[in-house]
Amino acid sequence: MLVVEGTSKTGIGKPLAAVLGAGFVEAGQRIFPDGESEITIEDHEEGEDVVLVQTTYPFQDKRLLELYLMAHEMKRRRVKSITAVVPYLAYARQDRHFEGKNNIVSISAVLEMLGSAGVGKLVTVAPHKKEPLAAFKGKVAVVDPIRDLASGIKGDFKDPFILAPDKGALDFAKAAAEVLECDYAHIDKQRDRHTGDISIVNAPKEGIDSKDVVVVDDMISTGGTIAQAARFALSHGARNVAAAAVHLLMVDDAHEKMGAAGVSRLYGTNTVNFEKAKLVDISELIAQSVRRT
Ligand code: R5P
Numbered sequence: 001m002l003v004v005e006g007t008s009k010t011g012i013g014k015p016l017a018a019v020l021g022a023g024f025v026e027a028g029q030r031i032f033p034d035g036e037s038e039i040t041i042e043d044h045e046e047g048e049d050v051v052l053v054q055t056t057y058p059f060q061d062k063r064l065l066e067l068y069l070m071a072h073e074m075k076r077r078r079v080k081s082i083t084a085v086v087p088y089l090a091y092a093r094q095d096r097h098f099e100g101k102n103n104i105v106s107i108s109a110v111l112e113m114l115g116s117a118g119v120g121k122l123v124t125v126a127p128h129k130k131e132p133l134a135a136f137k138g139k140v141a142v143v144d145p146i147r148d149l150a151s152g153i154k155g156d157f158k159d160p161f162i163l164a165p166d167k168g169a170l171d172f173a174k175a176a177a178e179v180l181e182c183d184y185a186h187i188d189k190q191r192d193r194h195t196g197d198i199s200i201v202n203a204p205k206e207g208i209d210s211k212d213v214v215v216v217d218d219m220i221s222t223g224g225t226i227a228q229a230a231r232f233a234l235s236h237g238a239r240n241v242a243a244a245a246v247h248l249l250m251v252d253d254a255h256e257k258m259g260a261a262g263v264s265r266l267y268g269t270n271t272v273n274f275e276k277a278k279l280v281d282i283s284e285l286i287a288q289s290v291r292r293t
Contacts, residue, residue, distance in 0.1 A: 002044050004074075006054030007037065007066045010087060010216035011270060012283045013053040019287035022051065027070060037066055042072060050074050051290060052119075053085045057249055057272050060090035064110065068117050075118030083121040083293065084114055085286060087271035088247045092124075092153055095132035098193060111136040121293050123286065125271050126218050128247040142293045143268050145246055145282045146172045146216070150179035152280030153214070153244055153267045161211035161238070163204075165189065165229035176216050176244070183207055187229055209237035215263075219247035223254030232263045242267065248274035262285045 003023035005013030009030045017024035028040040044050075052070050056063040056156065065231040067084060074082050089272055094106035111133065127133060133140045143177035158181065164186035177184035179247035185204035191197070213233040215226050220243065230241040241263050255276055258266070266277040273279070 001049045001050065003051045003053065004041060004070065006052055006063075006070055007039060008053075008055045008063050010053055010055050011273070012055075012085070012087060012286060014289065015055060015281075015283035016051065016085065016287045019284060020051070020291060023048075024111055027064075029062075037062070037069075039066060039069055039072065039073075044077075046078065047080045049081045049083070050079045051083045051085055053087075055087040055271055056090035057088045057247070064090060064113075065092050068113055071114065071117035071119050081120050082118045083123060083290060084119045085123045085268075085290060086285065087125045087282075088249075089124040089127050091128070092127040092132065095129060100193075107132045108135045119246060123289050123293060125282065125286065126271070132272075139293055141289045143282070143286055143289045144175075145271075145280075146175045147179055147244065147283055148282050148285055149244055149267065149269055149280050150176040150216075153242075153278070154180055156265070157212045157214065157242070159210070159212055159215050159239075161185075161208050163187065163208065163213050163215045163229055163233055165215055165217055165225045172216050172218065176214070180214070187232060189225070189228070196224075198224055200228065200232060203232055205236070206234050210239050213238040213241045215241060215243045217245045219249060220245045220254060220258075220268075221249045221253050223257040226263060230258065230261040230263045240264050244268070247271050248279075250276075251273050 003017035003024045025042045032036045054067040056120035091106040091110045123141045127142040160182045162173045162177040162184035166189045173184040176262045188202035215229045226243045244267040268277045
């Protein structure tokens with residue numbers, strides 16, 4: 001078996017190869033003046049099982065296309081099987097036709113694209129929802145890192161309270177609260193699809209006074225969701241507010257926005273590398289999942 005660390009350089013490939021007892025190579029990359037990538041992958045034994053590691057952020061489209069190119073090349077080399085480890089799977093949120101829009105269900109197209117390049121197994125971490133991945137023709141394994149994330153931050157909180165910023169994050173909050181051995185609750189929010197504005201519809205009124213509130217979510221993009229939850233927690237007496245999410249996309253001024261809302265600490269995982277946060281390494285967890293698949 002051979003693990004190929006893709007152009008996104010996650011740092012997950014090497015530990016993954018060690019756990020799997022596999023060979024390891026890093027894809028080389030040169031960017032042409034016009035922005036196109038030239039990718040090189042060392043020759044390897046014929047008929048091997050290949051694991052390609054490529055996260056798809058930042059620059060979703062570029063990383064996805066590079067993943068396609070690398071898989072396509074593996075297929076051309078007639079490897080035995082191709083497993084794509086995609087810690088952050090871009091487009092997973094575009095999983096349906098939204099009300100009143102003629103949008104493309106992009107995740108279906110992405111899955112089809114990977115399948116056509118010969119990817120037979122897909123391993124990803126905390127996709128927005130699992131159901132849309134059923135459209136993939138091969139095998140899918142979903143890694144749930146919330147317990148590892150919670151364990152990694154547990155020692156930093158004396159008197160924690162877990163807050164989910166919306167109903168969708170409730171399962172995460174419950175699992176994190178189990179690990180941190182504390183209470184949890186969720187906010188009901190509503191997002192205006194046209195303006196993007198978020199408003200709180202319902203929220204816990206008790207339990208957060210004088211607590212170290214940790215807002216947990218699957219991802220942070222613009223930081224708006226976390227900022228709103230932080231303002232809510234602080235206005236209801238929280239001693240301080242931290243944020244913990246699996247994928248830290250941290251678009252534009254997300255970090256500053258959250259800081260201005262009172263978020264004093266930020267935690268994530270290494271599905272995406274955001275240097276200003278404490279990142280919990282989930283390579284081992286991913287490796288276990290690849291081994292099972
Ligand atoms: C939405 O349902 C997701 O779970 C996140 O809450 C959302 O994507 C976060 O986005 P933002 O940081 O832009 O508020």
